[in-house]
Amino acid sequence: MAIKNIIATVLFFLFFYAATAQEVKEKLNISGTAGISYEGYGLHRSPSGWLGYTPRRPWNQVRFNFSPTFKFGKNFSLPFNLNFAVKPTNFAGPYSGIIKQDFGQYITNPMNNFSVNPKYKWAELQLGTQYLKYSDLSTGDIGIFGAGIDLRPKTLRIKFFSGISQQGINYFAGPPTVTGAYKRRNWMFQLGTEEEGKYLFAVNFAKGKDVPTSSAPPPLTIRPQEGVVVSIVSDLYLEKGFYFKGEGAQSTFTKDIATPLTLILKGFRPFIEARTSTITDFAAQVAVGKKSKDFDIGLTTKYLGAGFQTVGYPYQQPDRLDMTLNTRFNAWKDRNKNYKMNVVASLGRRINNVNNTALKAKQFIGNLNWFTQFNDQWSLNVNYNNFGFQSASGINPFGIKNVSNDFGFNPTYNKSTTKMNHLFSFSYNYSKYDERDVITGLTTSNNTHTAVLTYVPTYFEKEISPDFSILYFYNDVPMAKIKLATFSSALSMPAAKKKLRLRGQLQYTLGKLNSFSSNNNLIASCNVDYKITKKLTWNTYLTTNYFKYGNEIIPNGANYLESTCRTGFQYSFSTKK
Amino acid sequence: MKKLIFFIALIFIAATTIAQLNTNLILAAQPPASLSEWGVRREILTYIINTQPGLSFPVIIKAEIKTTDGTVIGTTDLAKAKVFTPGSATTILFAADVLPLENILFTGKYKTSIQRTGKLPADNYILCVQLVRPVDFTPASASVCKTFYLASIQLPILMKPYNEELLDGKIAQTAITFRWTPVVPPQTPPVTYRLQVFEVLAHQQPMQALRSNQPLLDQEIKGSTQYIWRPQLSFLPPAPVVSDSAHDKKKTFLRFTWTIQSLDALGLPVTQTDANGEARSEPIVFFVKPTARKNN
Numbered sequence: 097m098a099i100k101n102i103i104a105t106v107l108f109f110l111f112f113y114a115a116t117a118q119e120v121k122e123k124l125n126i127s128g129t130a131g132i133s134y135e136g137y138g139l140h141r142s143p144s145g146w147l148g149y150t151p152r153r154p155w156n157q158v159r160f161n162f163s164p165t166f167k168f169g170k171n172f173s174l175p176f177n178l179n180f181a182v183k184p185t186n187f188a189g190p191y192s193g194i195i196k197q198d199f200g201q202y203i204t205n206p207m208n209n210f211s212v213n214p215k216y217k218w219a220e221l222q223l224g225t226q227y228l229k230y231s232d233l234s235t236g237d238i239g240i241f242g243a244g245i246d247l248r249p250k251t252l253r254i255k256f257f258s259g260i261s262q263q264g265i266n267y268f269a270g271p272p273t274v275t276g277a278y279k280r281r282n283w284m285f286q287l288g289t290e291e292e293g294k295y296l297f298a299v300n301f302a303k304g305k306d307v308p309t310s311s312a313p314p315p316l317t318i319r320p321q322e323g324v325v326v327s328i329v330s331d332l333y334l335e336k337g338f339y340f341k342g343e344g345a346q347s348t349f350t351k352d353i354a355t356p357l358t359l360i361l362k363g364f365r366p367f368i369e370a371r372t373s374t375i376t377d378f379a380a381q382v383a384v385g386k387k388s389k390d391f392d393i394g395l396t397t398k399y400l401g402a403g404f405q406t407v408g409y410p411y412q413q414p415d416r417l418d419m420t421l422n423t424r425f426n427a428w429k430d431r432n433k434n435y436k437m438n439v440v441a442s443l444g445r446r447i448n449n450v451n452n453t454a455l456k457a458k459q460f461i462g463n464l465n466w467f468t469q470f471n472d473q474w475s476l477n478v479n480y481n482n483f484g485f486q487s488a489s490g491i492n493p494f495g496i497k498n499v500s501n502d503f504g505f506n507p508t509y510n511k512s513t514t515k516m517n518h519l520f521s522f523s524y525n526y527s528k529y530d531e532r533d534v535i536t537g538l539t540t541s542n543n544t545h546t547a548v549l550t551y552v553p554t555y556f557e558k559e560i561s562p563d564f565s566i567l568y569f570y571n572d573v574p575m576a577k578i579k580l581a582t583f584s585s586a587l588s589m590p591a592a593k594k595k596l597r598l599r600g601q602l603q604y605t606l607g608k609l610n611s612f613s614s615n616n617n618l619i620a621s622c623n624v625d626y627k628i629t630k631k632l633t634w635n636t637y638l639t640t641n642y643f644k645y646g647n648e649i650i651p652n653g654a655n656y657l658e659s660t661c662r663t664g665f666q667y668s669f670s671t672k673k
Numbered sequence: 674m675k676k677l678i679f680f681i682a683l684i685f686i687a688a689t690t691i692a693q694l695n696t697n698l699i700l701a702a703q704p705p706a707s708l709s710e711w712g713v714r715r716e717i718l719t720y721i722i723n724t725q726p727g728l729s730f731p732v733i734i735k736a737e738i739k740t741t742d743g744t745v746i747g748t749t750d751l752a753k754a755k756v757f758t759p760g761s762a763t764t765i766l767f768a769a770d771v772l773p774l775e776n777i778l779f780t781g782k783y784k785t786s787i788q789r790t791g792k793l794p795a796d797n798y799i800l801c802v803q804l805v806r807p808v809d810f811t812p813a814s815a816s817v818c819k820t821f822y823l824a825s826i827q828l829p830i831l832m833k834p835y836n837e838e839l840l841d842g843k844i845a846q847t848a849i850t851f852r853w854t855p856v857v858p859p860q861t862p863p864v865t866y867r868l869q870v871f872e873v874l875a876h877q878q879p880m881q882a883l884r885s886n887q888p889l890l891d892q893e894i895k896g897s898t899q900y901i902w903r904p905q906l907s908f909l910p911p912a913p914v915v916s917d918s919a920h921d922k923k924k925t926f927l928r929f930t931w932t933i934q935s936l937d938a939l940g941l942p943v944t945q946t947d948a949n950g951e952a953r954s955e956p957i958v959f960f961v962k963p964t965a966r967k968n969n
Contacts, residue, residue: 152889161876179876187891188869188932188953189884207885209876227878237880275951317942318950319713351791355709358775361788372774373709375791402825403790410949411880411932411956413828415790448827448857455795455824455857463835483832490703490824490858498898500833500852523841529852529899534859542899544850548843565843571901578901582847586909601907605847619846621907641905658905 126671128164128176133635133664135159141656148649149656158182164669172216177224180208190262190277193270201263204241220246228257230286233345233379234327235302235408240282248290253298255286261407264310276315278306282407288329296331300345303367304407308353319352324367325406341383349405350374377403377414390426390435395419402449420444420461428468440465448487457487457496477506492534502527519552542573561588579608597625613646636663694732694759695723698802698817703858706792706825710945711768718768720802722759722814731758732804732813736772739799741820746793747779756807771802795824826944828952829853829866829898829933834959839926842908845961851900853954856935856943863896864943865936870902873928879958883930893936908963927963932956 137153159181166174184205186192191205203210204225211224222228222244229236242259260281267276281304288298306320314320327345334340348364351373363370378401385394402415422442426435444461462482469475481502488495506523529542550565562585569580584603591598600622607615621639628634637660644655699719704711711717720734733754738747753776779787786794798821804814833852834840840849856864870890873882894900908927933954935943942952 150891152887152891154887159874184885185887186885187888188871188934188951191884205885206881227881239878239881315950317945319945321950351707351709352713355712356773356775360775360778372712373707373791375789377789401789402792411953413830413955415825415827446830449795449825455827457827457854457857459830459854461832461835481833481835485830485832485854487827487857491822492859496855496857496859498854502833523844525844527850531898544901546844546848548841550843567843567847569848571848580847580903584843584846599909601909603846603907605903607903617903617905619905619907621909623909637909639907643905 123169124671125167126164127167127669128162129666129668130162130164131160131664131666133159133662136661138659139656140658141654143651143654146651146654148654149643149658151658153660154183154185156183157185159664172214174212174214177209177211177213180210190265190275190280193268193272193274194265195272195274198263200260201265204260204263206239209239210241218248218250220248222246222257226257226259228255228284230255230284230300230302230408231298231327231329231343231345232381233343233409234300234325234406235282235284237409237411238282238407242282244284251289251291253286253288253290253296256284258283261304264307265315266311267313267315275318276311276313277318278308278314278320279310280304280306280407284408294333296329298329300327300329301325302406302408306353319373320354321349321351321407322353322368323347323349323405323407324364325408326364337387339383339385339387342381344378344380345404345406346376346378347404347406348374348376349403351405375403375405377401377405379404379414385422392422392424394422396422415448417447418444419446430469436469438467455488455490457485459486460484473510475508475510477504477508479504479506489534494532494534494537496534497530497532497539499530500528515556517554517556519550519554521548521550521552523548523550540574542571544569544571546570559590562586577610581606592626595627597623597627599623599625608646609648612648615644615646615648617641617643631668633666634663635666637661693812694725694728694804694814696802696804696814696817697721697723698800698819700800700819700821702820703822703824705944706795706823707944708772708774708787708793709791711772712774713769714945715767718771718800720766720771722764722766722804724759724761724764726761729758729761730813731756731807733757733807733810734766734771735803735805735810736777737801738777738793739801741797741799743799746781746783746798747777749773750776750778751805751810772800790825792825793823797822824858826860826935827857828935828944828954829856831931831933831954831957834931834957836957837959839960839962842927842961842963846904846906846908849902849904851902851931853898853933855898860937860943862938865896865938865940866894866898867934867936868892868894868900868902868931869934870929870931873930873958879928879930879956882928883932883956889929890931908961925963926960928958928960930956930958 135157137155139151141149162178164176184194184197184207186194197205202208209225211226214221225239225241227239238261240257240259240261242257244257247254260279262277262280264279265274265277268274284302286298286300288296290296303324305322308320325345325347327343329343332340348368350368350371355371355373358370358372361370361374362376363374379399381398383394383396398418400414400416404414420442424440426438428435428437430436441464446459448457449455460483464480466478483500485498486495504525509520511518525546527544530539532539546569548565548567550563552563554561564585567582571578582603582605584601586601588599603619605617619641624636626634640659642657645653701717704717733751733756735751736749737745739745783793786792799818800821801816801818803812803816805811806813831853833850851868868890869888871882871886871888873879890902892900935952937943944952
């Protein structure tokens with residue numbers, strides 16, 4: 097620990113020495129943003145004592161953001177990024193349920209960011225909370241509070257970072273339950289060569305290790321873990337838009353540090369020793385394709401072994417082989433040689449259980465989005481989305497089979513007169529979802545129809561911008577039929593010599609479940625954006641939501657009113673004239 | 674008379690040498706696929722040794738894992754196994770004592786599978802446990818066997834809205850349909866899917882939002898793999914961004930991230946040693962386009 101502190105201090109002073117030696121005489125420029133916002137939430141439920149609807153925002157929350165960048169001449173910059181909130185609101189992940197935080201927990205809580213990244217020419221010092229992505233298979237999803245460097249002399253790439261991604265948190269049965277977590281230390285390193293837009297070749301190393309004694313009582317369901325991943329990345333960008341990207345990785349992961357050491361399994365010394373819960377597996381991904389202005393095509397393949405696990409992507413699902421073919425092209429030119437048609441499509445196949453430790457599951461995924469601008473008045477967007485999932489189901493008589501098909505059709509008509517423009521947009525979506533019961537073999541169909549008609553008048557000589565829409569939603573599944581009808585209208589207009597921008601929306605939904613009496617929902621909301629000066633704005637958002645059930649629940653006629661108020665000042669500053 | 678004494682002595686010696694302990698094995702029919710997880714969950718395997726008064730001697734536990742055709746694929750390394758003497762009454766042991774992985778020798782493809790994944794290939798297996806004497810490894814109890822089915826749990830894959838799908842605000846403000854694949858193999862009783870939707874705020878990464886924000890939707894759904902959410906939110910466009918950064922200007926869409934947590938009948942994660950230990954599926958992001966107006 098002492099050595100790390102010394103290294104960090106030496107690096108820090110080296111940066112400042114290097115910077116001040118050359119740049120102290122040059123002009124200082126400061127730019128960035130600063131802001132403070134308050135969010136208040138209220139919920140009133142009726143009848144008294146009914147708890148059928150739970151609050152979904154913190155009652156009160158204050159957030160700060162401060163991101164100044166100090167620039168000393170053209171070579172040295174000192175960007176700060178300070179984003180933090182007053183109250184913890186963690187519901188998932190290691191901080192889930194925490195209410196009282198100590199200082200260490202506060203600064204490493206993912207809801208807060210404290211970082212400064214002094215940069216001199218090609219050398220960057222990284223201090224505080226960093227979300228660093230080294231590659232798709234090594235590390236990239238988690239924020240780590242610590243210190244590191246990112247050096248890019250010419251084509252060389254040297255990166256190192258070390259810190260803490262989560263603090264030890266004691267389990268508490270509650271209420272509310274605190275899941276608890278072990279303190280996790282992380283290290284990562286990259287050595288490579290890169291010429292932007294031409295090639296990249298790098299070796300990545302990432303390690304994470306939990307401290308088993310860091311929480312007391314420890315989490316009930318989570319074990320202290322340790323993992324190391326080594327990967328090799330190679331990207332190549334060729335002429336005419338052709339590209340190749342590849343990465344191969346090996347992970348060694350111990351699922352429970354408390355399990356005994358063993359010589360039977362493989363470790364990865366000196367970084368990780370083999371325990372009875374240690375697994376070693378591989379992953380790879382390859383992408384080849386071509387990109388151009390009017391035509392893209394790409395094939396991506398990703399394989400993750402069943403035992404491939406990294407601390408840098410804690411939610412990554414292993415044991416799969418994904419293959420995706422993507423394409424995008426423009427076609428059908430008009431008189432001005434602009435393209436009228438744009439098509440984006442993808443086909444994918446995923447196979448789970450490559451290592452045979454699970455039941456074989458196969459998925460097919462297909463997406464198509466086809467847009468055509470026929471003329472100045474008419475355009476049409478058609479989309480189709482399909483996925484299928486099939487698997488054996490173990491001891492059950494029938495296998496799992498789920499198939500989803502979605503089709504959308506969206507014509508738009510635009511008509512302009514000398515005073516205004518009329519935009520009519522109609523959208524119809526049909527969605528069918530079939531699920532097979534693994535006991536009876538019967539397939540249930542879930543059909544959804546959605547139709548929306550929107551009218552948007554735009555006045556050329558007035559500054560109000562309204563829009564109106566009507567929506568009908570129908571979902572039919574055995575034993576349940578849901579009907580929803582929504583009427584909504586929005587209005588946007590400037591005021592106070594365009595210093596004020598007002599936007600409001602009113603939305604009413606009539607809902608019906610089977611033969612129960614209808615439920616009613618009214619939502620009113622508005623945004624008020626006030627430009628106090630050229631650099632300072634005051635943004636306020638108010639919304640209120642009233643929902644009244646029919647007799648589909650007990651107590652009949654239960655209702656709630658929830659309100660949210662979000663208001664904040666945002667200041668943009670720069671000393672540059 | 675001499676013959677009689679010799680005969681009685683012979684019976685006594687024989688009775689002592691073939692004296693066996695009564696044992697019982699209780700094993701979950703569908704235990705976790707990760708064998709290392711057996712050691713930390715006591716409810717998976719229980720081995721009971723009943724010792725007759727005055728009949729207590731050192732023993733070793735010999736465990737064998739077999740396929741249904743009887744082929745032994747893993748067995749205790751008796752030379753390294755721990756020698757212990759059962760107590761005077763009933764001794765209760767768990768998986769960590771009966772099947773210590775550091776002393777189990779696997780063979781062939783099963784050894785490779787354990788090294789790479791910590792699991793055996795999905796199939797039916799038989800676990801046989803017997804007490805043997807140290808040194809000569811002669812049986813000290815009858816072999817008790819139990820059949821179990823092993824298949825690694827696959828968590829749901831989020832299907833709809835798919836990753837980075839852009840939803841029309843006019844439709845999304847009334848209803849958003851979520852679909853995901855089921856937990857495989859199906860569990861009894863059915864899995865409870867906890868669907869969570871988080872708003873990604875302006876200065877947040879999606880993963881940061883998931884790990885720090887209060888979910889706008891936190892709904893438990895039993896058995897089914899579809900949920901129609903009535904958001905009851907206004908999807909007015911977010912406040913204009915003051916920053917000059919091009920990256921910030923792109924933030925004109927409202928961003929959300931969603932995930933599924935798969936829970937068992939007790940409300941605990943269906944798999945506890947795989948990945949994050951929370952049985953949370955890989956989260957994905959979707960966007961909502963605030964209004965139909967193109968110039969907003």
